[in-house]
Amino acid sequence: MNNSVYSVTKVKEHKFNWQFLFNELKPKGKWLTPFNIISIPIILLGLALIVYRFIFGIGSITNLTQEVPWGLWIGFDVVTGVAFAGGAYVVTFMVYILNMKNYHSIVRVTVLNGFLAYAFYTGALLLDLGRPWHVINPMIGNSFGTSSVLFLVAWHFVLYMLAELIEFSPAIAEWLGSRRAHKILSGMTIGAVIFGITLSTLHQSGLGALYLMAKDKIHPLWYSEFIPVMFLVSSIFAGLSMVIFEGSISRKVFFNRISEKNEKAQKGIVRGLSKICAVAMFAYLVLQFVVFIHGRNWGYLNSPMGYWFLVEMIGFVLLPMMLFFYSYRRGNILMIRIAAILTMVGVVLNRLNVTVIGFRWDLPVHYVPSWMEIVVTLAVIFTEIWIFRWVINRMPVLGDSPAWVSEEK
């Protein structure tokens, strides 16, 4: 079926064609899919709520208080979302730096996923800013708050999005059939990868470092001076679990876009990723254990928050870790997918425990997100999936590049 796409690109190789771009913008395929039926009303409702929020203030649709000024939009959309986008830096490290070429077929989709995640979570961040028209201030140099962790995170965010865009750009060039641009952009890949991995190391840990000053506000089981290291290590298996999960969805939904060769490679890739996840999770558990002992936290265990901590650590780190090990040895892909889902739940729990559930756990009235905050979050995620689907259906992401790319080499 890819032939039709190739013929289009062939035609417009000679001159840039606006008609082609216009045609590509139009939706393809059926309109009334179950996903569309669910997502369209939620996105529309989300948009309405966003308009309402900008007129009447953040408090009009959120349950945030003076004591808990960051809620679901930061704790889930930004902090958790960025952890899940960690797959991009891990996979590009494996493929471009360690030259593990057998993972090459998942690079583009992972980078695309990462880039869209960042673009949308930064977008979600704008909704949470009280004075978003000043968002450019830390960038333009009239007021550099260089002693701020958030300043570093902001800069690393922006630069990393640029790096990911460069990493993905050859796919855009192939879609547009622009050979010259493709050659230049491909040459920039390795630089962007090195730049991107460095930036990721720092902003993944930086998101944890944001909470270092909230020492008295976060439950001691989740607060330690090692939050940045924990966030970095857990972003490895968070990102890879997302890659496994997204892969299992994509091969069902976009089966017509996946080339035969990539489909075959899939099983070996999933097994390999499962091993990496297991090892990273083992390291993470050891780290958590050392911090737990070092912090003399035994006393907190026999309390509701202590049980909750054990649920997170045993049910959603230890258990999926063992599942990953076991199913890697057995080659059981279904079990690996289950382990990936458990791991993702665990990462959501961990990030929310630091940012929302364990934050001011001692208050008499706890922060619980309003239904409107949840709808806006869902709207952001659905819009991202729409864009993801649009790109997958047009650009060579899951499938092979057009023939002229290999001729070029």
Next chain:
Amino acid sequence: MGLDRRVFFKLLGVTGLTLAIGKESVATPKGKDEVEFFGILYDSTRCVGCRTCEYECAAAHGLPEPSSEIEAVRKTDETCNTVVNTFQTEKGEVYVKRQCMHCNEPACDAACLTQAMHKNKTGPVTWDGDKCMGCRYCMISCPFDMPKFEFHSSNPKIQKCDMCFDRQKTGEMPVCVTNCPNEALFYGKRRDLIKEARRRIYEQPELYVDYIYGEHDAGGTGWLYLSPVPFEELGMNTTLQNSSYPALTKGFLYSVPSVDLLLPPLLLGIYAATKNKQPKEEENE
């Protein structure tokens, strides 16, 4: 060899002199015109709980007049920068005024990525609406929960005590200090305030607990408190660390330039080392 004995001794002499003189000049103080932090000493034994400071503060900052009804324990919020609470203790009713503490090393200032929250040279921590992007990271970081955000405004501001910075610039004292009828508030250089607080405790040890809240708490604050009863009975957080809060992020911030500089060459090295070993894509499946 161009170095004979004479040259050697000359060099030795010059080196010795440089070390001796150079060291001396480094050791001199930076200049006498250095500004000291100003602060306010609050003596709860003198406070009568009249709440004049609350009304004057609201009027001076264009905030709504405080309601005359008094709940048990109130907190400052986006409509009021200071509150006076009443506590029943074994020494009778004790009043406590609460507001931004104006830390020596404020967490909010370190947290702010646009320098909208700023510790001024003379002590007050102020907020600049032209820089603030409303991220509320200052609120997350402040150990006293003092920056307050207008959640119900489309153009929200951060509200908190600014120690009447504009008045201080013209040489006037903060409105709460000027209008206090019983001299419970004492304005001056922080160093002098600590001396004064020590003097009061020393002269009337039966009246005060032997503790100046804010001398070391959270790394030292601009507001200093004296009390007849232990501070935890007055709803003050006495478990705060004595080092400053920005110190908690120092380790991370210092590691950032090292990682940014060291990781890329390392990655480039690994890349170069593995580049030529190119197994066929199908091999490992």
